[in-house]
Amino acid sequence: SQTIHQWPATLVQPVGSPLSLECTVEGTSNPNLYWYRQAAGRGLQLLFYSVGIGQISSEVPQNLSASRPQDRQFILSSKKLLLSDSGFYLCAWSLKQIKPYEQYFGPGTRLTVT
Amino acid sequence: EDQVTQSPEALRLQEGESSSLNCSYTVSGLRGLFWYRQDPGKGPEFLFTLYSAGEEKEKERLKATLTKKESFLHITAPKPEDSATYLCAVQAKENYTITGNQFYFGTGTSLTVIP
Numbered sequence: 001s002q003t004i005h006q007w008p009a010t011l012v013q014p015v016g017s018p019l020s021l022e023c024t025v026e027g028t029s030n031p032n033l034y035w036y037r038q039a040a041g042r043g044l045q046l047l048f049y050s051v052g053i054g055q056i057s058s059e060v061p062q063n064l065s066a067s068r069p070q071d072r073q074f075i076l077s078s079k080k081l082l083l084s085d086s087g088f089y090l091c092a093w094s095l096k097q098i099k100p101y102e103q104y105f106g107p108g109t110r111l112t113v114t
Numbered sequence: 115e116d117q118v119t120q121s122p123e124a125l126r127l128q129e130g131e132s133s134s135l136n137c138s139y140t141v142s143g144l145r146g147l148f149w150y151r152q153d154p155g156k157g158p159e160f161l162f163t164l165y166s167a168g169e170e171k172e173k174e175r176l177k178a179t180l181t182k183k184e185s186f187l188h189i190t191a192p193k194p195e196d197s198a199t200y201l202c203a204v205q206a207k208e209n210y211t212i213t214g215n216q217f218y219f220g221t222g223t224s225l226t227v228i229p
Binding site for chain 2: 006041042043044046090092101102103104105106107108110
């Protein structure tokens with residue numbers, strides 16, 4: 001069965017500091033991968049998605065970036081955090097063989113920028 | 115323009131009191147509609163996918179139905195452990211490309227079941 005991991009689970013960072021969140025998927029190969037942000041009282045906002053190694057598409061302009069160095073690894077980064085970057089960050093995966101693409105989420109990372 | 119609207123925002127039920135949650139969508143071509151359950155501080159847990167009007171799916175006390183404009187999540191005789199936020203998402207045909215498959219998520223219904 002497939003499993004998705006995210007770390008860290010919680011993070012408190014000062015404004016202007018760098019960020020690196022990691023997501024890995026086990027039990028499948030060549031998945032689609034996604035980064036979402038969930039703010040309190042708001043829906044999930046898609047930040048990035050990837051259909052393969054090195055292939056990243058951005059959905060919204062921001063000071064965040066994403067990378068996919070390995071097939072089942074997805075990284076969310078920032079060089080300098082803003083207060084507005086606080087939120088709950090979720091990684092998700094989906095299979096390419098099944099349409100529509102059902103997405104399965106990881107446990108999330110709670111980021112607080114102070 | 116909102117693609118997915120969920121109502122009510124919050125719902126409190128007595129244990130055993132059945133009710134329904136609503137998800138209305140405005141996309142012109144539906145590829146799929148998805149229901150998720152999310153517990154506080156955790157990632158959404160996949161529940162159902164519905165593909166076409168008239169389709170129904172069931173899991174324990176939950177039953178999801180779909181029409182051309184909305185979906186309902188019916189909760190029969192709920193228990194306190196059913197307390198969670200229920201999210202609805204749609205994937206629209208016009209946004210599907212070979213490289214992207216964006217979902218539109220609603221803001222959820224927070225369900226509290228009181229013992």
